[in-house]
Amino acid sequence: MEKLFALHDSYMSQVPMEFTRSLMDHINWNSRLIGIKGPKGVGKSTLMKQYVRKNFKDGDRHVLYCSADAGYFVEHSLVDTATRFVQSGGTHLLIDEIHKYDNWSRELKEIYDLFSNLHVVVSGSSLIQFNDGQADLSRRLIGYEMPGLSFREYLWFETGIKIEPVTLDQLLADSAGFCLGVIQKIRPLEHFGNYLKAGYYPFYFEEKGVYQQKVQAVVNYIIESELTAYRNLEVGNTRKVKALLQVLSQIVPYQVDIAKISRNIGIQRPTTLKYMKNLEEAKLIRRLFTNLLTTSDLQKPDKILLDNPNLIYTLSSVRPEIGTVRESYFCSQLAGAGHKVEYGGLKTGDFKIDGNQVIEVGGPDKGFSQVKDEKEGYVAADGIESAVFRKIPLWAFGFLY
DSSP states (O other): OHHHHHHHHHHHTTOOOSOOOGGGGTSOTTSSEEEEEOOTTSSHHHHHHHHHHHHSOTTOTTEEEEETTSTHHHHSOHHHHHHHHHHTTOOEEEEESGGGSTTHHHHHHHHHHHOTTOEEEEEESOHHHHHHHHHHTTTTOEEEEOOSOOHHHHHHHHHSOOOOOOOHHHHHHSHHHHHHHHHTTOOHHHHHHHHHHSOSSGGGGTOGGGHHHHHHHHHHHIIIIIIHHHSOOOGGGHHHHHHHHHHHHTOOSSOOOHHHHHHHHTOOHHHHHHHHHHHHHTTSEEEEOSOGGGOOTTSOOSEEEESSHHHHHHHOSSOOOHHHHHHHHHHHHHHHTTOOEEEOOSSSOSEEETTTEEEEEEOTTOOSTTTTTOTTEEEEETTOSSOBTTEEEGGGGGGOO
16 A cells, blocks of 8 residues: 555645646535546546645545556455555545456445445546446446536636636526626637647647647547457458548538448448447547437437547648538537537527527628527627627637536
8 A cells, every 4th residue: 555655645746736627616526436537638637636635635644546557456456455545544545547457347336335434536538448337337436527628728728817617508698798708808719729729638738749649649549449449349440440530520511421431431331330439439529410319329410520629630631621610619618518419400500409509600700590580599600709699709608617
């Protein structure tokens, strides 16, 4: 245990405390078993260490932060570690990269049942493997999903100007007032274009010059390691899956032609649909349907977008279609704030949110023709700074979390 505590002290001495993700305030840290999942690089490790720094004094041995890929766990089990920790008075155990420990869900279940006074927090960046394990702990583990940086968080990190998040209902009810309050502190459009290209993943602030290379490395790792190991992707097909992502990064924001996409990358239609489901699970793409209640796993999606616009700029070999970039941004911000996003269909606005609001996404001249008959119809327009009636700046939807 002393080795783990020594590592713990080393980790805590290097934790940046200037900025914290909004998820910090939404987690019920009193729960007995918490799982934080999210794509690689979104800041889960930092969040867990910041929680320790905020709530425990230096040298406090009631808390232990460790990583499941530490050499210590080659010779010691999670159950053994938790047992020794509790026996020495420990109350809060935080285990990072839990997916790197074999049979982690089984041992966490045992730990949960053995120690009723122990609070355990785990994180996993292998979304696919974490999802599999989470199913085994469904009645015990309280799960939270951590998205990449919102535009609001990016501005805070980039400029030091902190603006509190707004709920969707508040934004729609008083968009003009909210936007005025923001532009009195900062000019969002000055930074918006760069955020679309780089800034969704917090490691942007570590080494800005190699950001896209790091994003590409994350994508490669997911395809070459995680999909092959946990979703039976044949190694020979990894290049085809990468080709699929590139095709999707260049697609225009209209209806999806699965047959054409399949022909372009040289795989069968059912296999393409299977790969798309896996890529969405890994947070690389977003499949959109007109009705989520009647959707099956391998149903053809009505629209496909990359998970966030940074992926589009990284993976596309041509200049990205601006309409696709805007829609990817909009969906990432709404979904990141916990809203249900559905495809609106051809006869109404682009997206239906939580089954209620219908929102059309477009440029500064986008009109209301698509949503004129909707009781709660709005336009999210790029290139404008202030809101007018139900026409709201696209950037404003980046302040929801």
